[in-house]
Every structure is written in structure tokens, then in C-alpha cells.
Amino acid sequence: MTESSRIKNPDGVRADARRNRERVLVAARAVFAERGIDAPMATVARRAGVGVATLYRHFPTRDALVRGAFTQQMETCARTLTEALADPDPWRGFQRLVETVCALQREERGFPAAFVAAFPDSTVEHAPSRERAERDLMTLVRRAQATGALRADFHPTDLAVALVAHCGLVSALPEDGAASRRLIAYLLQSFRADAANGPLPPPTSLSLHSFPLEASSRR
Amino acid sequence: MTESSRIKNPDGVRADARRNRERVLVAARAVFAERGIDAPMATVARRAGVGVATLYRHFPTRDALVRGAFTQQMETCARTLTEALADPDPWRGFQRLVETVCALQREERGFPAAFVAAFPDSTVEHAPSRERAERDLMTLVRRAQATGALRADFHPTDLAVALVAHCGLVSALPEDGAASRRLIAYLLQSFRADAANGPLPPPTSLSLHSFPLEASSRR
Numbered sequence: 001m002t003e004s005s006r007i008k009n010p011d012g013v014r015a016d017a018r019r020n021r022e023r024v025l026v027a028a029r030a031v032f033a034e035r036g037i038d039a040p041m042a043t044v045a046r047r048a049g050v051g052v053a054t055l056y057r058h059f060p061t062r063d064a065l066v067r068g069a070f071t072q073q074m075e076t077c078a079r080t081l082t083e084a085l086a087d088p089d090p091w092r093g094f095q096r097l098v099e100t101v102c103a104l105q106r107e108e109r110g111f112p113a114a115f116v117a118a119f120p121d122s123t124v125e126h127a128p129s130r131e132r133a134e135r136d137l138m139t140l141v142r143r144a145q146a147t148g149a150l151r152a153d154f155h156p157t158d159l160a161v162a163l164v165a166h167c168g169l170v171s172a173l174p175e176d177g178a179a180s181r182r183l184i185a186y187l188l189q190s191f192r193a194d195a196a197n198g199p200l201p202p203p204t205s206l207s208l209h210s211f212p213l214e215a216s217s218r219r
Numbered sequence: 220m221t222e223s224s225r226i227k228n229p230d231g232v233r234a235d236a237r238r239n240r241e242r243v244l245v246a247a248r249a250v251f252a253e254r255g256i257d258a259p260m261a262t263v264a265r266r267a268g269v270g271v272a273t274l275y276r277h278f279p280t281r282d283a284l285v286r287g288a289f290t291q292q293m294e295t296c297a298r299t300l301t302e303a304l305a306d307p308d309p310w311r312g313f314q315r316l317v318e319t320v321c322a323l324q325r326e327e328r329g330f331p332a333a334f335v336a337a338f339p340d341s342t343v344e345h346a347p348s349r350e351r352a353e354r355d356l357m358t359l360v361r362r363a364q365a366t367g368a369l370r371a372d373f374h375p376t377d378l379a380v381a382l383v384a385h386c387g388l389v390s391a392l393p394e395d396g397a398a399s400r401r402l403i404a405y406l407l408q409s410f411r412a413d414a415a416n417g418p419l420p421p422p423t424s425l426s427l428h429s430f431p432l433e434a435s436s437r438r
Contacts, residue, residue, distance in 0.1 A: 158405070161388065161398045168387005169380065179380045179423035186377070189416050190409035197414050200405070204398035 021058045021068075023048040028069040032110035037066060073104045073111050081136050091149035094140055095188055101163055102184050105170050106177060112167040151193040155203035162187045240277045240287075242267040247288040251329035256285060292323045292330050300355050310368035313359055314407055320382055321403050324389050325396060331386040370412040374422035381406045 027048035031039045041062065045055040059065035067074065080100040084093030105112045137156055144150035166183055173179050189195050246267035250258045260281065264274040278284035286293065299319040303312030324331045356375055363369035385402055392398050408414050 157398075158401060161402050162405075164391050164398070165384040165388040165402050168391060169384040172383050172387060173423075173425065176423050176425060178421055179376075179383070179425055181420040182377060182422055183380050183384050185417075185419045186381075186409040187405060189414060189419075190405040192416050195408060195414035195416050197408050197411050198404075200408075201400040202397055203401055204392075204395050206392065206395060206398055 017058075020048070020050050020054055024050060024055055024058055024065070025069050028065055029108075029110050032066070032069060033108075037062075037110075041065070070108070070111055073108055076104060077101055078133065081133060081140070084140050085136055090140055090143035090147055091192075094144045094150060094191075097140070098159070098162065098188060099184060102166050102170075102180060105163070105167050106180050109174060112171050145193075148193055150191055151196045153196070153200050154191055157204050157206045158191070160206050161204060236277075239267070239269050239273055243269060243274055243277055243284070244288050247284055248327075248329050251285070251288060252327075256281075256329075260284070289327070289330055292327055295323060296320055297352065300352060300359070303359050304355055309359055309362035309366055313363045313369060313410075316359070317378070317381065317407060318403060321385050321389075321399060324382070324386050325393075325399050328393060331390050364412075367412055369410055370415045372415070372419050373410055376423050376425045377410070379425050380423060 024044065028044045031044050031047055035043070041055060042052055044065070045052045048055070055065075059068055077100070080097050084090070084097045087093035087096070134156075137159070141150065141154065141156050141159075145152055145154065166180065166187075169183055170176075170180055243263065247263045250263050250266055254262070260274060261271055263284070264271045267274070274284075278287055296319070299316050303309070303316045306312035306315070353375075356378070360369065360373065360375050360378075364371055364373065385399065385406075388402055389395075389399055
């Protein structure tokens with residue numbers, strides 16, 4: 001398509017842009033799954049069959065590309081958090097949240113890498129929805145503690161610790177669903193107040209900011 | 220050194236070979252820490268300043284190179300297992316074993332990658348010492364269960380699951396000692412019989428063969 005035909009046909013341009021965007025996202029998921037989230041942006045562009053400039057026009061940063069690639073997974077996480085808050089049994093809501101995020105980590109090979117990669121680089125791009133997600137998680141934790149199900153010394157960052165560890169497990173042993181389920185069962189039992197059999201060392205100061213629990217702002 | 224001087228001076232040849240071997244090991248630890256255990260052997264050779272042929276003469280397989288690079292860490296694991304077996308309190312021995320392996324995973328940046336990489340490729344090269352390590356671990360687990368400290372449904376492969384997960388955590392968050400210690404504390408508490416508050420899903424069929432608990436055969 002020439003530059004003049006683009007100008008004459010704005011619908012065609014938009015359709016073209018949409019197709020390119022979709023091809024970039026498919027390529028990104030494949031490349032992230034194979035080579036991790038640090039794979040060069042140029043590799044994603046090459047796989048998608050688009051120029052690097054086109055890729056950057058759609059996704060100006062790696063963070064934007066990662067979020068674009070895993071929008072659906074992040075929406076599921078966000079929805080599960082909302083449902084957990086609505087559950088009359090906050091422990092059951094909490095448990096489902098952990099199980100759902102872990103199931104996504106098992107199912108979508110690139111998602112675990114994206115998940116962990118999100119931690120070090122806390123961007124403020126989507127600050128409002130992140131802050132809400134963090135607040136919602138704190139509320140859920142407090143409620144589950146108030147019912148006496150979740151141990152009192154559980155810290156919200158412990159959820160991040162558990163999920164990053166689970167992520168490492170499924171990355172190392174992608175075919176081993178039994179290992180994943182076994183780890184989740186142990187961790188959930190250890191979070192129960194009736195399992196607490198000793199003090200814990202201090203919690204990490206790990207930020208929850210990049211936690212993929214907020215709804216993606218890109219639709 | 221020319222070929223004729225090598226022949227005339229066998230001690231010099233041996234000293235030369237020892238130096239090259241040591242340079243390869245230092246390079247391997249650095250490369251594994253930076254790029255993971257899958258880094259090309261040629262990269263290790265280049266970093267060491269030796270030819271690829273020289274590297275392969277010392278370490279014919281990647282497994283041999285990994286084991287060579289982390290001999291000291293593997294010796295520590297093996298010694299801790301022996302000490303755990305000798306401990307009159309088998310739970311304390313078990314707990315120390317977990318904490319020691321995890322501390323090694325935190326301290327030596329390349330070791331976690333080596334540790335996980337060992338799992339998929341179970342080689343039979345060191346079969347006798349591996350079988351002994353596996354037998355020792357089973358003995359320790361049975362004894363800790365017999366005292367009533369370790370839960371009866373704990374399976375020896377759960378230790379592998381816990382260590383691979385911890386490994387993923389320290390790889391993702393290498394500076395976060397608090398996260399590591401917190402995860403270990405939760406897992407150890409969940410392994411206690413007095414914490415068991417529900418059934419567990421079936422254990423993984425993950426092999427323990429490549430578990431770095433046997434003494435290295437290379438001294």
C-alpha cells in the first residue's frame with residue numbers, strides 16, 4: 001500500500017494497523033515463551049514480519065508490549081480479584097485467586113516470564129488501576145484474617161513471593177502440573193491460621209505495584 | 220609453549236592443563252550466572268581465553284562442566300545430607316538441609332540455574348553416589364516422619380518441588396533475601412505434621428536423580 005492510498009483510505013489504514021498489531025501480539029507471545037521476556041524487540045518484529053518502527057508505533061515500551069500480549073490473562077486476574085472480594089467467604093476468595101493466577105502461569109507459557117519481569121520495573125503508567133488492585137488485595141487479606149482463616153502474620157507481599165516462586169517452578173518444569181498443584185497446596189495450607197506453628201522471618205519489601213491483578217488499560 | 224617443549228616437560232604440561240581447567244571453571248561460573256546454564260560452550264571457552272577443543276578435553280559434556288563449576292556447592296549439599304542423617308533429631312536435620320541448599324542458591328548466582336538445569340537431563344554418569352544420596356534422603360524423610368514431626372503425606376519429591384520453586388524465586392529476585400527466607404519458613408511450616416490441615420494433591424513423579432545432594436565424583 002502506498003502512502004497516497006493510505007491517505008485516501010483511512011479505513012484501510014486502520015484495518016492494516018489492527019492486523020499488524022495483532023501479528024505483533026501473536027509473535028510476542030511466541031517469542032516470550034521461547035526466549036523469555038528479555039528477547040530483543042527486533043526479534044518480535046522479525047517474527048511478526050513488521051518493521052521495528054511499526055512495532056514501536058504500536059508498543060512504545062517493552063512493558064506496553066508485555067501488557068498487550070497478556071491482556072486476557074491480566075483481565076482474568078483482575079476479574080478473579082473482584083470476584084474474591086465479592087465472595088462471602090474471604091478465605092475461599094483468596095484461595096481461588098491464588099489458584100487462578102497459578103493456573104494461568106501453568107497454561108500460558110510466556111505468562112510466567114512476563115509476570116516475573118513485571119516486578120523489577122515498576123512503571124507508573126497504569127498507576128490508578130494498580131493502586132486499586134493493591135487496595136483490593138489488602139482488603140481481601142484483612143477480611144480473610146478477620147475471619148480467623150488467614151494467619152495474622154500473613155503480609156500481602158507474601159502472595160507475590162508465592163506467585164514468583166510458583167512461576168519459577170512452572171518455567172523450570174513446564175509439563176509438571178502435579179508439582180505445581182502440590183506447591184500451591186502446601187503454600188495455601190501454610191497460609192492458614194490453624195497451620196501456623198512458629199514465627200516467620202520479616203516480610204520482603206517487594207513492591208506489589210507491578211502485580212498483574214489490575215485490569216489492563218488497553219482494550 | 221611449543222609442542223616439543225610440552226613433550227620435554229610433562230610437569231609443565233600438567234601445570235598448564237590445571238591452569239586452563241581452573242580458568243574454564245571461573246569463566247563457566249561467570250557465564251552461567253549471567254546467561255544461564257544454556258549459554259553456548261563456545262562463550263565459556265572465549266571468556267576463559269582457551270580454545271573450544273581445550274574446553275571439551277577437560278569437560279566433554281555440559282553436565283561435566285556444570286558439575287565441575289559447582290563442585291564446592293555440591294560437596295556442601297552432600298555433607299549437609301550426611302550431617303542431617305547423623306542428627307539425633309531428624310526434623311532438625313531435614314530443616315538444616317533445606318536451609319543450607321537454599322542458602323547456596325541465594326549465595327552463588329549461577330548455582331540456581333545449574334540446579335534447575337540438572338533436573339531434565341538425568342545422566343547416569345555418577346549413578347552410585349546419586350543412588351546413595353537418594354537412599355539417604357528417603358531414610359531422613361522416613362525418620363522425620365517416624366518422630367511425628369514431618370507430615371506423613373510428605374513425599375521426597377516435595378523437597379525437589381520446594382527447591383526448584385525457591386530457585387525460581389532467587390533467580391527472579393536475586394537481591395531479595397527476605398523473600399527467600401519467608402518462602403522457606405512457610406514451606407518448612409507446611410511440611411510439619413502439626414500444620415497439616417487438609418489432604419494434598421498427588422505428588423509429582425519428578426525424578427530425584429539429578430538432585431545435587433550426592434558428593435561430586437570429581438575431586
